[in-house]
Structures are given as C-alpha cells and as structure tokens.
Amino acid sequence: MTHFDAADAAVEAALAAGATYADARVMHRRYESMSARNGDVEDLTQRESAGIGVRALVGGSWGFFGVPDLDDAVARRAGARAAEIAAASATVPNRRGGPGLIPAEPEVGSWASECRIDPLSVPLSEKGDLLTSATAEMRKQGADIAVGSYDIWDTRKWFVSSEGHRIDQHVRECGGAITSTVIGDGETQVRSYPSRRGQFGTRGWELVEETDLGAHAARIAEEARALTRAPQCPAGETTVIIGGEQLALQIHESVGHAIELDRILGWEAAYAGTSWLDLSRLGSLRFGSELMNIVIDPTYPGALGSFGWDDEGTRAHKRDAVRNGVWTGVLAGRESAAVAGLDYGGSVRADGWARLPMVRMTNVGLEPGPHTLEEMIAATDDGIYMDMNRSWSIDDRRLNFQFGCQIAYEIKNGRLGRMLKNPTYTGIGPRFWASMDMLSSDIVAWGTPNCGKGQPGQTGHTGHPSAPARFTNVRVGVRG
Amino acid sequence: MSDQTELELAARVLELARASAGPSADVDVSVNRVALALTRFANSYIHQNVADTTTEVQLRIHSEGRTASASSTLVGADALGEMVERTVAAAKASPADPGWPGLIGPAPVLPSHDVDEAIVDASPADRASRVRDYIEAVGDLTAAGYFRTRYWSSAYANSAGQAVSGACTEAALDAIAKTASLSDGVARQASRRIADIDCAVHGARAAAKARAWDGAVEIEPGAYEVVLEPTAVADVLYCLGNFGFNGKLVNEHQSFLEFGSQQMDGSVTLVDDAVSAVAAGLPFDTEGTPRRRLVLVENGVSRDAAYDRRSAVEAGVAANGYAAAESAVFGMSPGNIRLEPAAGPAPTEVDGPASNSSVLELVARVGRGLLVTDHFYTRCLDPRRVLMTGLTRNGTWLIENGEIVRPVKNMRFTQSYSESLGPGNVLGIGSDAIATPYNYGANSATAPGLHLAAWNFTGGASG
Structure with missing residues (x-):
C-alpha cells in the first residue's frame, strides 16, 4: 500500500x-x-x-x-x-x-x-x-x-x-x-x-x-x-538603523502576522489575536513609506518558507503584500479567501500530520532598496545602529511592538561610535514603517524556525528576505 | 499498538536496545500515549475541531562514553527495530559525553490520580455541547476560544531496574467574549475533572468583563500599584518557572535565585506539584525520577529549583523530576507551579469586572492603581532579573480609593518579575487559586489574585 x-x-x-x-x-x-x-x-x-x-x-x-x-x-x-x-x-x-x-x-x-x-x-x-x-x-x-x-x-x-x-x-x-x-x-x-x-x-x-x-x-x-x-543604550527618540537580521523579525511580527487573513477575520481572536488591518481598505491603506515593498513568495529558492504547494494543494505563487507602502495582499487559504471574497489562497500549512493546516506565513519579505548600510550610516548625524534580536513582543492587533537587540553602536556625524548595551526600540507598526527613509539593497532571506500559532500549538517555519534600513523618530532605550 | 500497555511497550524496546547495545550500555525508554481533542470556536461558531491519538517512544542509549537519543511515533516491530539500530549507531558515532549522569535505579512513584473517565470518553458532541453552553452564556457578544480534553498515559523503564507508569487527564477552557466595540473579557480554567469546568458560568463571567471594559481610555504610562487577576499571575508564575527556577539556568548563574535568601516577600510561598495539583501532571519525568511536592520559595525564602539528572549532578543536588523532551537544551521548567493563596472565605460572584470577591477584596485596598486581567506576549529581556516586556489584555481598569472607576486601554510593561514579588512589594494575595491551562502541553499554573506595590508600565496603547 x-x-x-x-x-x-x-x-x-x-x-x-x-x-x-x-x-x-x-x-x-x-x-x-x-x-x-x-x-x-x-x-x-x-x-x-x-x-x-x-x-x-x-x-x-x-x-x-x-x-x-x-x-x-x-x-x-x-x-x-x-x-x-x-x-x-x-x-x-x-x-x-x-x-x-x-x-x-x-x-x-x-x-x-x-x-x-x-x-x-x-x-x-x-x-x-x-x-x-x-x-x-x-x-x-x-x-x-x-x-x-x-x-x-x-x-x-x-x-x-x-x-x-x-x-x-x-x-x-x-x-x-x-x-x-x-x-x-x-x-x-x-x-x-x-x-x-x-x-x-x-x-x-x-x-x-x-x-x-x-x-x-x-x-x-x-x-x-x-x-x-559598555554604556547603556540611551533612552529617548532618535534615528535608528536596524540590521537585516533584526528587521527580518520586525517584518515577521508586524507585517507577516498582521496580513494573515484568519487573524483579520477573527479566527485567532482568543489566542494569537486579530489584526489592525481592515479588509475594506485592502488596496488603499497606507502601511508604510514608499520604500516599503513586501512580497509573499513561497517560490523563493532556498528560503525557509518555500514549497511547491501549500498543505491544501494550492501551487506556490508570488504575490504583493505591500506595494510602495500601500497594503495590497494577504496570506490566505481557500476557506478564508471564500469568507473574505478573495480569489487566492496558497498560505495554508500544518506542523506535522497531527495538526490542522491553517493560514501561516511562507516567505514574507522586503524587496531591495537603493542604499548600502555604509551610505545609511554616513547619512546619519546622530542615531543608533542596532542588530541581532534578543527579545520581541507585540500586541494582539500587531500594532504596539517592543524589540530588544543584542548589540548597538552610537552613530555620530556619519560614523559608528561606542558600543551600547541593552538596546531596545518600541513603536506602533504603521507609524514605524512610515518612518523608513533608507533601505539597503543587501537582501538576505533569514529563516525563522519557531513561529508559534494555533491551538493546539503549531510551530511554523518561515522565511523573511530583509536588509538593513533606517527609521526616524524611534523611541529607544526602554528599560524596566 | 493494539492492547499493549505503555509499560509493556517500554519493556519491549528496552529489551531490543539492550540486546543491540550490549549489557554494559545504559538504556532508558519512555513511552507516552496522548489522546488530545480540542474544539475551537471563533465568531461564535466552531471553526476548527481537531483530535489525534499519538503514541511516541523515546529511547536513550549511553555506551562507551557516548550518548544518543531518539524518538518515534512508529511503533510497529520493524520501525522500533530500526530506531534501536539507528540509535546504537548514533551513540557510536557521536562525540564523547563526559557529563552523562547515569540512570536512576528502582524508585517508587506516588500513585497517579484517578483518571477522569468522563474525559477519556468525551466525544466531539460532548465538547461541542460545552462550547454551545459558553456561546449561549455570552449572549449578544461574540465568543472565541477552545474547550479541550486530554488523556495522557506514560511509562518509563531503564536498564538499571526502574519501571514505572502513570496516567492523567485534563480538561481546559480558554475563551473570550467580545463586544461590538472590540472590548473583551476572558475565562480560563484547567482541571483533572471535566465536571469542574462550568462553561456557562465562565461565559457569563467573560461577558461581564467585556462589557465592563467597553469605553476604555488611554492613561499615562508609569509605575502603578496593581491587582493582577489569577490569569495574569499565571503568566508571572510561568516566567519565573522558565527563567528563575530552571535548574540549568541556576547552574549557569543566569537565574536570580540565591538559595536561603529572602528574595521575595514573606507572604509568598511557591510550590510545584504535579502530583496533587488541581490540573494534570504525571508522577515521574522522562528519566523516571519520581515527582514530589517541590517547595521553590517558602515564606519569601528561595529554597529549590527544578533539576533533571544532568543538571542535578552539575549542581551537586538530587534530581527532582523535571527532565522533559528538550530540557537538556532549554532547561527545566516547573510544569505545575502554584502560588499559595492566603487564607480566606470561599469566593463569591460579584458584579463588575473583578473575577470574584477574593479579587475585589484586593482592589478595595488600592489607593490608586490598575486592575489587570491578563498578560500577552511576554518575553524576556534578561533572565538574570526575569526582566520581561509584554502587554495587558482582556480588560484593565483604573482603581481609585478602593473602587474600580474606569476601563483603560492596554498598556505595555517592562518589569522584573522576581523584583515585583520582592520583600515589601506584595501587598496582598487572594484567597482563591485557580488553575489555568498552558497552550503547549498539559501544564498549568495555579494562582490567586495578587496585589503588588508597583508595576512598571512603559508605554500606552498608542506607543
């Protein structure tokens, strides 16, 4: 058999x-x-x-x-x-x-x-x-x-x-x-x-x-x-350059989960939460700055969220999620798409044979920008460069986030300065993404093998093409 | 696996492994059979309804100074034979393991609690009926959440002569009610017995909370006196368990624990108790070590932590029953942690957002502070202080002069959990401890309400 x-x-x-x-x-x-x-x-x-x-x-x-x-x-x-x-x-x-x-x-x-x-x-x-x-x-x-x-x-x-x-x-x-x-x-x-x-x-x-x-x-x-x-990361509001590894998790938490259609429809309301996104504004809602182009792409070679078909048989295909800062697409399955009146699925996955397939991220990531990390640092008079995730938390509508990074450096007059410890930054998703004014072309498809969702709990494997980017007026240095 | 018991299966795999690895090898086998069913609802209908029954065999072989472990859900004779041969080969090929702690010898375990046959026999229709009770009780609000049942039967056998078995049952409800303006309230309970969970009562309570949270306003962040509902205290206990009472982190000096020191308020006694806890737990761990009631903090004095055999050897103490599937890497976490409640009368239902009279008594002592129902997405910034960030959820209210005066929007906090319970910081502990379920596994935390002198809110809903 x-x-x-x-x-x-x-x-x-x-x-x-x-x-x-x-x-x-x-x-x-x-x-x-x-x-x-x-x-x-x-x-x-x-x-x-x-x-x-x-x-x-x-x-x-x-x-x-x-x-x-x-x-x-x-x-x-x-x-x-x-x-x-x-x-x-x-x-x-x-x-x-x-x-x-x-x-x-x-x-x-x-x-x-x-x-x-x-x-x-x-x-x-x-x-x-x-x-x-x-x-x-x-x-x-x-x-x-x-x-x-x-x-x-x-x-x-x-x-x-x-x-x-x-x-x-x-x-x-x-x-x-x-x-x-x-x-x-x-x-x-x-x-x-x-x-x-x-x-x-x-x-x-x-x-x-x-x-x-x-x-x-x-x-x-x-x-x-x-x-x-090292001295503590100072508290206040400043310009922040975020490294590609950390920005991958930022994309995962504040974009990837927010565009999951099951969350938008309230199917995850009691646990993972819902989304701040309103389906009636799909295609018109501003998510971020003009530099922000996010694609859903399970065909990305070698990325952790890649497959040939999702777990309800929809062939992998590439789709815009955010184009020039405007929200244009969701992660959907055949059932959630039917409820929402959309005509595409392709993002339903299960963590093993014993778990129900559900809407999950595949590869959700940035398209490259026009800059280099060196150019971003050189263009910053006063700011902080931080990278490598240490902690992460975001609210149940995927708006209010706080991330901690492992390491940071002050930026003074276009040059990296002292090492800083315990860097954190916090903000509200669309306001934060609207402040992105520089984006590197140096894309790496980071893999996240520990995305938790669902009841019973499932662990998903997702990919996030990402690159260093600069954000303005970001609150940093939150400490308990 | 037909009618073969978990202990018989463990003995069979042990025999196969000893035959293959040789008489000098240390071998242990753990068999877990879990029948899990979870009926999930959202927008007031059942949208995901799942069940599975899985038997998993875990095998560990230590031979000639090298160790390998394996597990499989394939329990046919051929598959088990292949697993044994693979594991023997892996042990030969793997790097040396100088920290191997050896196996436990014969040691009795406390008897398992009676299995609740009503959980074992619960049908999809039974679970749907309970969900319907909850949905009807929230009335014109929207309901979402789950009702689950779990039967867990386990056995352990090793080449040093230990052979034990046990079983437990768990039923759990975790659900919200939501108003049209998106304010919500929560109800959460776990128990060994399905009859303990009255979904209609929980639905009414969640709906009352949701209605009371309607019209929430934003307030300035800062340090506030707080009353944490049992649902929020459960998060504090889980995090203290993962980062504080984790024997591996204690060994690595990543924990705040200093045994014998008065690190918490004198009113705080924390225990972990899989054996007599209200919710589910087995009387032994995956290394066959018997579990007993473990006192972690006694009247504020740090007493103990959770250890598996490897971390216990490193610490120079006895293992106390906390080996788990991934404990070698992530450490050991108390799975049935409990904050002992204060003495007091049995709680009664009350009007308004407080979950019962026990919590309302704590609220009455607050000058100006917040009543917090639940925590969400709490993550650790530094384990050394159990420094956590997260958000309030499912209802927060401003308290003035002992009265709940208005609902407030969710707030972000960044707070050391261990320091929040420090000497002088605990102003009151409720008299009613409730077991709440954990999303992963059959663990639970049992917590009363908690009145704390200060909680550091570092951001409002708008940033």
Missing part, C-alpha cells in the same frame, strides 16, 4: 461518512538536532514521526483527525472520525452559512527543495566536531556559556483531496547557530551568529558550511564580554 493509497482511503471514508469535501496528508518527518555547550555535546536527538491527517467538511463545518498509522483500515477510520468531528462542529454552526472553499483546479505533481549535501548523511562526528570546536573557542575567548546547535528536518508529504489533488513533496531544511553568553553584574549579555537562533533554509548542509560558524566564534565571545563594560 502506497502513501497515496492511504490518503485515498481516508478521503473515501470521510466522503462515505457524509463529508462534502475531504483531504488527507500523509507526512513522514525525520528530525535531528545536536547541541554543544562549552566544548562538549550536551544533546543529540533524532526523531521520526509519520502519520495521516484528515480534514472533512460536513454541512459547512470542519473536522480533523490525525493518527500515526498508515494501515488501510486505520486510514479509513481516521477519515470517518474526521467526518464525525465535523458533524459535531455543525451543531454549533456559522449562522452566516458555511464558508466553503474558493474553486481550485486539481493539482497533480511533485516537488523537492534544493539540497546539495543531504544533512542527515553528514557524519555525526563531523557535525559534532563543528559544534564542540566552535563552543570551545568561544569559551577560550571569554564566554561564560558557549552554545552551538544545529537542526535538520527531512519531510515527505503525500496530499490527496476529494477534488482530485495528488501531490508529493520532499522538503529538507537545516541551519545552525552559535551563541556566547557572559554573566555580568546582575545582568547577562549575549551575542549570536549568524542570528539569534541560526540561519535556516530549505537547503542542505551546504547552508551550514557556508555559515562558517567557527570563523565567528572568537568575535562574538569578545563582543559579549565587551558588552558587559
């Missing part, structure tokens, strides 16, 4: 049990991670998970059931169970009627992410040596706690729907990071490379090799130590 056969059986059973639509995803994922601390490996984990998740629509209401078994009889029971759950949902129905799905042509095909070096085939000893040597070097250079880690996901999916979809995909993702922590007087200071959690993509081990963790170990240890002696 093939995985497609199991998915077919589940869909057939759901339809036989009364569903008007059903789809099923078989997923098989292998995961490996290693973590080293102060020169020794502290954890090596290998996980394998496989099962089938079935979605059924009964009377305009949904049910989902997941089971870790691919036997024909089990798959059929899962399909029937999904329909039974949907029937229960229908006893507390949407009084405005079932939303249905926007029309879609049945897609048939295969897709695999680019992968030059299979990360699971790289010897554990080689991967371990990379982490132990880098953390030993950081420790030698002054880190109190030196940590290195990598994560690898190898996911195969087989998707079938009652409309005729038949898709298989193979996605390989990996990434790694090193972090130095120094314990100061009643404080900790942290420096990471290449980002807070690492650089991740839908790529093979070549991504980790290109990152070259060991070459940056000594520097970040020294910087973490130097931060304990």
Whole structure:
C-alpha cells in the first residue's frame, strides 16, 4: 500500500461518512538536532514521526483527525472520525452559512527543495566536531556559556483531496547557530551568529558550511564580554538603523502576522489575536513609506518558507503584500479567501500530520532598496545602529511592538561610535514603517524556525528576505 | 499498538536496545500515549475541531562514553527495530559525553490520580455541547476560544531496574467574549475533572468583563500599584518557572535565585506539584525520577529549583523530576507551579469586572492603581532579573480609593518579575487559586489574585 493509497482511503471514508469535501496528508518527518555547550555535546536527538491527517467538511463545518498509522483500515477510520468531528462542529454552526472553499483546479505533481549535501548523511562526528570546536573557542575567548546547535528536518508529504489533488513533496531544511553568553553584574549579555537562533533554509548542509560558524566564534565571545563594560543604550527618540537580521523579525511580527487573513477575520481572536488591518481598505491603506515593498513568495529558492504547494494543494505563487507602502495582499487559504471574497489562497500549512493546516506565513519579505548600510550610516548625524534580536513582543492587533537587540553602536556625524548595551526600540507598526527613509539593497532571506500559532500549538517555519534600513523618530532605550 | 500497555511497550524496546547495545550500555525508554481533542470556536461558531491519538517512544542509549537519543511515533516491530539500530549507531558515532549522569535505579512513584473517565470518553458532541453552553452564556457578544480534553498515559523503564507508569487527564477552557466595540473579557480554567469546568458560568463571567471594559481610555504610562487577576499571575508564575527556577539556568548563574535568601516577600510561598495539583501532571519525568511536592520559595525564602539528572549532578543536588523532551537544551521548567493563596472565605460572584470577591477584596485596598486581567506576549529581556516586556489584555481598569472607576486601554510593561514579588512589594494575595491551562502541553499554573506595590508600565496603547 502506497502513501497515496492511504490518503485515498481516508478521503473515501470521510466522503462515505457524509463529508462534502475531504483531504488527507500523509507526512513522514525525520528530525535531528545536536547541541554543544562549552566544548562538549550536551544533546543529540533524532526523531521520526509519520502519520495521516484528515480534514472533512460536513454541512459547512470542519473536522480533523490525525493518527500515526498508515494501515488501510486505520486510514479509513481516521477519515470517518474526521467526518464525525465535523458533524459535531455543525451543531454549533456559522449562522452566516458555511464558508466553503474558493474553486481550485486539481493539482497533480511533485516537488523537492534544493539540497546539495543531504544533512542527515553528514557524519555525526563531523557535525559534532563543528559544534564542540566552535563552543570551545568561544569559551577560550571569554564566554561564560558557549552554545552551538544545529537542526535538520527531512519531510515527505503525500496530499490527496476529494477534488482530485495528488501531490508529493520532499522538503529538507537545516541551519545552525552559535551563541556566547557572559554573566555580568546582575545582568547577562549575549551575542549570536549568524542570528539569534541560526540561519535556516530549505537547503542542505551546504547552508551550514557556508555559515562558517567557527570563523565567528572568537568575535562574538569578545563582543559579549565587551558588552558587559559598555554604556547603556540611551533612552529617548532618535534615528535608528536596524540590521537585516533584526528587521527580518520586525517584518515577521508586524507585517507577516498582521496580513494573515484568519487573524483579520477573527479566527485567532482568543489566542494569537486579530489584526489592525481592515479588509475594506485592502488596496488603499497606507502601511508604510514608499520604500516599503513586501512580497509573499513561497517560490523563493532556498528560503525557509518555500514549497511547491501549500498543505491544501494550492501551487506556490508570488504575490504583493505591500506595494510602495500601500497594503495590497494577504496570506490566505481557500476557506478564508471564500469568507473574505478573495480569489487566492496558497498560505495554508500544518506542523506535522497531527495538526490542522491553517493560514501561516511562507516567505514574507522586503524587496531591495537603493542604499548600502555604509551610505545609511554616513547619512546619519546622530542615531543608533542596532542588530541581532534578543527579545520581541507585540500586541494582539500587531500594532504596539517592543524589540530588544543584542548589540548597538552610537552613530555620530556619519560614523559608528561606542558600543551600547541593552538596546531596545518600541513603536506602533504603521507609524514605524512610515518612518523608513533608507533601505539597503543587501537582501538576505533569514529563516525563522519557531513561529508559534494555533491551538493546539503549531510551530511554523518561515522565511523573511530583509536588509538593513533606517527609521526616524524611534523611541529607544526602554528599560524596566 | 493494539492492547499493549505503555509499560509493556517500554519493556519491549528496552529489551531490543539492550540486546543491540550490549549489557554494559545504559538504556532508558519512555513511552507516552496522548489522546488530545480540542474544539475551537471563533465568531461564535466552531471553526476548527481537531483530535489525534499519538503514541511516541523515546529511547536513550549511553555506551562507551557516548550518548544518543531518539524518538518515534512508529511503533510497529520493524520501525522500533530500526530506531534501536539507528540509535546504537548514533551513540557510536557521536562525540564523547563526559557529563552523562547515569540512570536512576528502582524508585517508587506516588500513585497517579484517578483518571477522569468522563474525559477519556468525551466525544466531539460532548465538547461541542460545552462550547454551545459558553456561546449561549455570552449572549449578544461574540465568543472565541477552545474547550479541550486530554488523556495522557506514560511509562518509563531503564536498564538499571526502574519501571514505572502513570496516567492523567485534563480538561481546559480558554475563551473570550467580545463586544461590538472590540472590548473583551476572558475565562480560563484547567482541571483533572471535566465536571469542574462550568462553561456557562465562565461565559457569563467573560461577558461581564467585556462589557465592563467597553469605553476604555488611554492613561499615562508609569509605575502603578496593581491587582493582577489569577490569569495574569499565571503568566508571572510561568516566567519565573522558565527563567528563575530552571535548574540549568541556576547552574549557569543566569537565574536570580540565591538559595536561603529572602528574595521575595514573606507572604509568598511557591510550590510545584504535579502530583496533587488541581490540573494534570504525571508522577515521574522522562528519566523516571519520581515527582514530589517541590517547595521553590517558602515564606519569601528561595529554597529549590527544578533539576533533571544532568543538571542535578552539575549542581551537586538530587534530581527532582523535571527532565522533559528538550530540557537538556532549554532547561527545566516547573510544569505545575502554584502560588499559595492566603487564607480566606470561599469566593463569591460579584458584579463588575473583578473575577470574584477574593479579587475585589484586593482592589478595595488600592489607593490608586490598575486592575489587570491578563498578560500577552511576554518575553524576556534578561533572565538574570526575569526582566520581561509584554502587554495587558482582556480588560484593565483604573482603581481609585478602593473602587474600580474606569476601563483603560492596554498598556505595555517592562518589569522584573522576581523584583515585583520582592520583600515589601506584595501587598496582598487572594484567597482563591485557580488553575489555568498552558497552550503547549498539559501544564498549568495555579494562582490567586495578587496585589503588588508597583508595576512598571512603559508605554500606552498608542506607543
């Protein structure tokens, strides 16, 4: 019995049990991670998970059931169970009627992410040596706690729907990071490379090799130590240049989540929250300055949010989210699009076979600007340059944010000056983006492997093309 | 896995692994079977309704100074055999592990609580019925949230002779009611027993809060005296657990804890108690270490932290039952933390935004301050002080002269949680502790209301 056969059986059973639509995803994922601390490996984990998740629509209401078994009889029971759950949902129905799905042509095909070096085939000893040597070097250079880690996901999916979809995909993702922590007087200071959690993509081990963790170990240890002696980031309002890694998270939190259509429709109201965006103003609402061009692009090669089709069978396609500062697009699925009166989906994803596909970010990022980081610094008389995320928080409508960065430098008369510690900046999303007056052309597609959403909780993998940018009149230096 | 119990499955995998890794290897196996069902609603209808039943086997092998661990949801004979062989091979190929703490020997665990059969047997229709009760109780407001049930059966066996099993059940409601002008109120409760959660009562309470928050105005940020509702106190407890009482961070000197020191107000006693807690918990961890009631802070004096076996060896103390799937990397977190309530009469329903008479008594002692229902998106700026930033949510009100005088808009705070409970800073603790669910896993925090001398609000709704 093939995985497609199991998915077919589940869909057939759901339809036989009364569903008007059903789809099923078989997923098989292998995961490996290693973590080293102060020169020794502290954890090596290998996980394998496989099962089938079935979605059924009964009377305009949904049910989902997941089971870790691919036997024909089990798959059929899962399909029937999904329909039974949907029937229960229908006893507390949407009084405005079932939303249905926007029309879609049945897609048939295969897709695999680019992968030059299979990360699971790289010897554990080689991967371990990379982490132990880098953390030993950081420790030698002054880190109190030196940590290195990598994560690898190898996911195969087989998707079938009652409309005729038949898709298989193979996605390989990996990434790694090193972090130095120094314990100061009643404080900790942290420096990471290449980002807070690492650089991740839908790529093979070549991504980790290109990152070259060991070459940056000594520097970040020294910087973490130097931060304990650095002056505090001053409090006040100033011009801020934000590095590309931090701006990627800014995009994720204040743009990506805000344009999720399920949030806009109130489906996440009790937990993740809603959005400040009003659908009636799609196409006219000013989100930011003219420099702000944000695209939704799951076709971006090698970025962490890339795929061939989303988890309800919509082919990956590129779409504007913000064009010249005006809000023009959302992250949607076939159901949410039907409710909103839109004609596109493509952003529905699930964290494993046991979880319901829901609206998620794919790759949401900036198009390049006309400047360089050096030009931005040279054009700033008085300001602060900060980068590398340390903390992040934003309100339930995705307006009021506060971010902390690992490191900052004052800018005086067009030159970088003293190192500053504990930099934070805070603001209101559209006001902040409206103040962006310079943007670098140096785009990097940063990967975020830890996006939490949904109940039960799901962890999403998203990509965020980003570059350094300058913002004016930003409040900085908030401290507790 | 047919009728095989979790303990039988663990024993089978242990046997396979010992046969492959050899008699000198340390081997342990943990088996978890979780049946989770969650009925989610928004805009006053059920929009996501899910269930899954998953059995996962976790295997750890330490051989010739090297360690590897693996887990799988594939529990057929072939798949388990492959997992064992992969893990043996991984242990041989992995770098040396000089910090291996060894395995626990035979040690009894406290008996599990009775499993609530009403949770085990709860059907989709049962959950939908409870959701309907909540939605009807909020009346003309909009309802959103979830009702979930979870049955968790677990077993652990190792090559040193430890073999234990246990089970627990959890039911939880987490929901809001929202007015047309978008003010909202929240209701949140977790329990081992489904009958403890009255969704109609919670719906009425959330609706009352939402109506009372309508017309909120913005006020100046600054330091305010606060009364935190149990829903907000739960966040304080979770964060103290993650960053303060985390044995790994204690070892690394990233925690504020100094054992034996009066670091909190004398009125504060914090315990973690998976065994007798109101909400779900198992009597042992993923290393088979039995769990007991753990006193973290006693009358303000810091007493203990959460350790797995590795961090316990590093600290020179005994492991106390906090190993979890990712604890080797992220450390250990008390999963059933509780702030002991003050003595007092059983609470009664009250009019207005306070959740009950216990909270209202705290409000009556405030000169000028804020009643805060809930926290949102709290994140750590520095673990050393448990310095957190986040926002208020689901209802905040200005208190003057012991009276709730007006609703105020959400505010951002940047506040050291450990210092907020420091000596002299706790002005009152409520008499009614409520267990609230955690979004990830079956953990909970049990908290009464809390009256604090100062909370540092660093921004208003408009920035």
